[in-house]
Amino acid sequence: MRMKRIAPHEPQAALLSAEDIDRDVASLSEALIEERARRIARNVLLRSEIRQILENLLESGACENEEEAIARGLKILSVALSPALEGSR
Amino acid sequence: MPNEEADKTTVACNTGPLISAFQCGRVDLLKRYFKRLYIAPSQVAEFEKHGAGEELRDLIREEFVVLAEALTANEKERAEMLALRIAAQPSSGDPDYRGHLPEAEAMVVAARPELECTLILLDELAARVVAVEEGLRITGFPGVVGRAGLDGLLTKNDIRHLLGLCQQQGTHYSNQLIEHVVEAYGR
Numbered sequence: 168m169r170m171k172r173i174a175p176h177e178p179q180a181a182l183l184s185a186e187d188i189d190r191d192v193a194s195l196s197e198a199l200i201e202e203r204a205r206r207i208a209r210n211v212l213l214r215s216e217i218r219q220i221l222e223n224l225l226e227s228g229a230c231e232n233e234e235e236a237i238a239r240g241l242k243i244l245s246v247a248l249s250p251a252l253e254g255s256r
Numbered sequence: 257m258p259n260e261e262a263d264k265t266t267v268a269c270n271t272g273p274l275i276s277a278f279q280c281g282r283v284d285l286l287k288r289y290f291k292r293l294y295i296a297p298s299q300v301a302e303f304e305k306h307g308a309g310e311e312l313r314d315l316i317r318e319e320f321v322v323l324a325e326a327l328t329a330n331e332k333e334r335a336e337m338l339a340l341r342i343a344a345q346p347s348s349g350d351p352d353y354r355g356h357l358p359e360a361e362a363m364v365v366a367a368r369p370e371l372e373c374t375l376i377l378l379d380e381l382a383a384r385v386v387a388v389e390e391g392l393r394i395t396g397f398p399g400v401v402g403r404a405g406l407d408g409l410l411t412k413n414d415i416r417h418l419l420g421l422c423q424q425q426g427t428h429y430s431n432q433l434i435e436h437v438v439e440a441y442g443r
Contacts, residue, residue, distance in 0.1 A: 172279075175425055176302070182429075188437055198267075
């Protein structure tokens with residue numbers, strides 16, 4: 168298939184450097200991680216039983232905030248499952 | 257397995273990155289990472305001038321590219337100030353601020369809170385300096401290509417070929433820059 172030729176945008180513009188591109192890739196990756204974090208947080212917190220567990224944990228004083236509760240919960244799960252996870256590798 | 261399809265973000269886009277995607281026939285790379293591209297009304301004439309009006313209209317019909325609402329009087333004033341600052345940059349090839357109004361308007365669109373743009377796609381160096389001063393987060397077409405390489409979507413040869421096609425059609429990517437993207441991000 169013959170590709171249509173499209174005139175360049177500002178062909179006389181100053182050139183981007185390798186460092187510019189590295190920053191661009193990092194910025195895009197950061198924005199995508201933020202999007203992923205929003206999706207995960209939204210999907211988790213839309214579950215009423217999870218909201219109830221979080222509320223109980225905060226009321227008990229075991230965790231200072233929801234972020235800490237979720238992070239600690241994941242770490243505990245990871246430690247609990249580590250023998251099985253090691254075995255499956 | 258991460259739900260990667262859902263992890264796309266919304267951006268404002270200047271003319272250059274989309275022109276590069278058209279030149280190498282890889283708009284799909286933009287669709288891989290972005291939900292929607294907002295462009296400023298003044299950019300439409302630029303796409304027509306570059307011979308990419310039909311391609312742009314197709315993407316608008318698909319609702320992948322969205323034409324942002326016309327700038328308010330205050331926003332127009334803001335865009336003129338930004339265009340003056342772009343024109344005054346040492347790396348600017350055009351001292352006439354009017355030539356920089358489309359990228360300045362794209363920056364104004366990127367800053368509209370209701371659009372929730374996380375990035376602006378911008379490949380022109382002088383405009384990028386001003387965008388960073390304005391607190392905008394930027395990426396560009398080679399950055400998207402680099403990320404696609406990291407994700408295993410493009411080999412070293414693919415990257416060399418794609419950016420080479422843009423270069424052959426006059427887009428100002430140096431051989432050194434292309435080789436950097438190839439070596440740093442190609443699989």
